Amino acid sequence: DGGITQSPKYLFRKEGQNVTLSCEQNLNHDAMYWYRQDPGQGLRLIYYSQIVNDFQKGDIAEGYSVSREKKESFPLTVTSAQKNPTAFYLCASSVRIMNTEAFFGQGTRLTVV
């Protein structure tokens, strides 16, 4: 089945540690996105990538880093510089044209203690 997979679903880390969230898609989509969601809030864009080896900062990129070495994969690293990393992280992908929908993964809930 085609889809977008995030792993793990729940992740716990100690404060000061970097952590990498996985996002893989087999939809042959060029564009991929990372969003953050805090309780009771909408989604905020962290990073997005239009094609392999290219990515752009979103609205809240500070404290995060990404890579796009393969079309299928867009991992997000939450660094120790991110002051409030505990959140629900969502990855999405879409075909590389404007008027199509984006497909979302089921999210990773990161808790930093």
Add this chain to the structure above:
Amino acid sequence: DAKTTQPPSMDCAEGRAANLPCNHSTISGNEYVYWYRQIHSQGPQYIIHGLKNNETNEMASLIITEDRKSSTLILPHATLRDTAVYYCIVRPPMTTDSWGKLQFGAGTQVVVTP
């Protein structure tokens, strides 16, 4: 970027139509209106999108006013499983800075009651 305004919450009786309004008075001529929904602790699910004509699919109908300043998402026969946060999004024009971004607001929390 164009922004949207939605009511924070609304209730709907099971089996009745749910009409979800959205204002987007600063929308540009080449911007699409998208609707997504998010069931608690899951990823958002695409519902429908349109430019200027009304659209219908198996999930919902989208009615866009002639001046495109507002739209309404219609769930024709709401079920308990339609309880979710519904997001109305205007997809920004294609520029180097904003290409492809979906900007989510707070959405409308819809509760379908028996």
